[in-house]
Amino acid sequence: MKIIDVRNLSYDYVRRDENDKVVEKSRALSDLNLTIEEGSFVCILGHNGSGKSTFAKLLDGLELPAEGTVLVSGRDTREEEALWEIRKETGMVFQNPDNQIIASVVEEDVGFGPENIGVPTPEIWKRVDRALETVQMTAYRLKSPNRLSGGQKQRVAIAGTMAMLPRCIVLDEPTAMLDPSGRAEVLRTIQDLNRREKVSIILITHYMEETVNADRILVIDEGRLVMDGNPREVFREIERLKSYRMDVPELTELAWRLKRGGMPLPDGILTREELLRELKHCLPAGKVEEPPLPEHREITDPILRISHLSHIYQKGTAMESYALRDLNCEIQRGSITAIIGHTGSGKSTFVQHLNGLLEATEGEIFVNFREKLPLLPEEKRFLFFRLRRERKRPEGEEISIETEGFDRKALRFKVGLVFQYPEYQLFETDVLRDVMFGPKNEGFSDEEAEEMAKEALRRVGLPEEIWEKSPFEISGGQKRRAAIAGVLAMRPEVLILDEPTAGLDPAGREDLFRQIDELHRVEGMTILLVSHSMDDVARYAEQVLVLSKGELKMSGSPEEIFSHIEALEEMGLGAPQMSYLIRDMRRAGYALPGRPDTVEEAAEAILSAYREGERNA
Known part of the structure; x- marks a missing residue:
């Protein structure tokens, strides 16, 4: 029926229009x-x-x-x-x-x-x-x-x-x-x-x-x-x-890549169980040795240092609750660092401290920017006369944002934050004016702000025919890019993206990450990525911070973090699809090189094992 x-x-x-004309x-x-x-x-x-x-x-x-x-x-x-x-x-x-x-x-x-x-x-x-x-x-x-x-x-x-x-x-x-x-x-x-x-x-x-x-x-x-x-x-x-700008399940794409690489697999594999069943006919079983984890990557040049950070909501009331508790970590300059955790783990609260939107209940955050903005009152005394800024801090010296008189507004020009829902961040009559708002607020002239806004819009791939439209008339993916452009126009050294790809189609996700990767590679921008997609984290991040119930539970490279699948699941998280597959393959007795977390890495590892088996047959 x-x-x-x-x-x-x-x-x-x-x-x-206002006269009801189409x-x-x-x-x-x-x-x-x-x-x-x-x-x-x-x-x-x-x-x-x-x-x-x-x-x-x-x-x-x-x-x-x-x-x-x-x-x-x-x-x-x-x-x-x-x-x-x-x-x-x-x-x-x-x-x-x-x-x-x-x-x-x-x-x-x-x-x-x-x-x-x-x-x-x-x-x-x-x-x-x-x-x-x-x-x-x-x-x-x-x-x-x-x-x-x-x-x-x-x-x-x-x-x-x-x-x-x-x-x-x-x-x-x-x-x-x-x-x-x-x-x-x-x-x-x-x-x-x-x-x-x-x-x-x-x-x-x-x-x-x-x-x-x-x-x-x-x-x-x-x-x-x-x-x-x-x-x-x-x-x-x-x-x-x-x-059609669509994709397929990662396991389906992996099977497709393996078939193109010469393995005799059927089309349309959908689940891990199906793929494991088919791989039994293709791969030789062997001695399984857990590969060593890569060496821990040291933080050599932190742009942000977080020391004993805690935040209590509704302090002193019956509803008092810790959102963050005694966080200690460092963010490497020029890195892509992912922040993961279950809903309510404290991720958004944490990143709102980094650009001064929230004040810490306890602890401190230290910043060390390459461009030495005047962030303290004594550093600004010559600005009134429009003379050269006098640097009061030696090169390489960090400063706590909790310092008395610290300019949090200036901090937000260096640590840009794009919120989870971009429509909450857009408000002007057209897209160009919206992106101009930050530079104008920073003190640039209309002409300078317009040029900075246009440059930012080009960098996120928004075509000129969009610039004069209302930000409320464009698609969700375009709103996301406009919000990012509004932050980029202020030329930050740190860009925080809170769930930047939520609601985007597969091709839109890829486009956005290409642009993020370019900002990272070409300009050396430090990217903080808050994400629920473990597959995106595995593919793009260099460092991962794991929050649970307001506490920092793990930090390390993606390979280190995703080697702890059971611990992540206990925290309401998980691992990339490929991590689960490789774990199950090793349990079934298949020896595979490395610790692949992405489709490309897994295809390379499985094809390597297959070809080795063919040579030894």
Whole structure:
């Protein structure tokens, strides 16, 4: 039985001026035709701006077709009297649960939807009980949502949708901002809803690994349906997917690389278990020797030094809690350093201390910039007369930002921070003016600020036709780049990126990391990367700091950190996909060189073992 029936669907975004005259029209979806069976698990893939989220809103009647028809359980979304029933049957879960949770207590939030549609009170509580039990959040029913982790908040959002007794739930990037543990929680929850409750699931995601257990995958490109099949069928066509700015699960890509390297493997491998089963026929078993860890990389030139840093929220109240506790570490100048940890581990609190947005409860942060800005009052006495800055600190001498009179505003020009949600950082009438704001605030003229802004926009790859648009009219990926450009325009020595690729499609992630890598290589900029993607950390970072419950638990190279898989899992984290595969291969008796953490490294190691076996056969 069909729960969704889409016929010749098209949708246009229309921009009007103050006189309600149409000044711009762009087609988001074009002539879409598809059906979705009740009780199925369907994933929708597509690059940023492909039309996925627009399609999701059309299914719930939040947007209405420009042309064509959307039928939900046989009801037409264009018929106003049908919308009430459609929205009761089709629940929406958005990327950021904070945009969906409104009550101060979990059980009240879950009961809000049923109460809003007139469900009697005794029935509301029955629904709340069942929904919380279904998502395994009963123990948290009297908690404030503000005290929950990202994964727990997302489960509360799903419970609130479940309490409406929907036949279908549409989830738009629900795991984009979650740590590995939270992502696994949410994925288990929606799979259980599909299997046990027979709820139809429509999942929009950029994480290819989340799709391998789906019944069906739909790929949308430029508003058109371009691929439709089960995961094995879709992921066989790797090069075609890449042409749509998409990717495949890392294990699928590894198998593809191994096959191209000469190993007899089938197409469309999806899971670690499948790949291990196939590798048994290709690789010789041998003596397994754990390779030595690389030598610990010493910090020889710290640009930042953190000493006994602690931060207490709501100090002196009954809600007092440690966000950071006695942190000690150093950041090597010119490095890419990743900061990882579960949601609520203290990562964002930590980086907001580094550019002076938060003040330490205890401890100190020392900075040592190459360009010696006047950061203390006595260093600024000649600035009034526009004379040369007089350096009061010897070359190479660090200074604590807790020093009395320290200029935190000046610090922010040298330590730039791009927040997790870039839309919170953009505010001007057009993109160019937004990027100019920092240099103008630093004291540069309009002409100088404009030139600095244009240079920064070019460096992040934003084309000139975007510069005069409102920052609120551009795509999520473009907002991310505009926010980064706004920080780069101030020419910082340290760039902090808090989840910079969350919500970006695979090609967008690669583009952004290419630009980050260029800033690091060409300009020697120090990059601090806060990330929940262990695969990105393995690929790009040189140093890794691991936070858990506000404490620094580990630090070292990616190879060192990801050799402790079980300890990372206990902290709500994980390891790159390749680290798990190599661990399982060694347990099965396969000797492999090195400690590969990326697809490229793993392919090289496995092909080396395969060729060695062929030579010795």
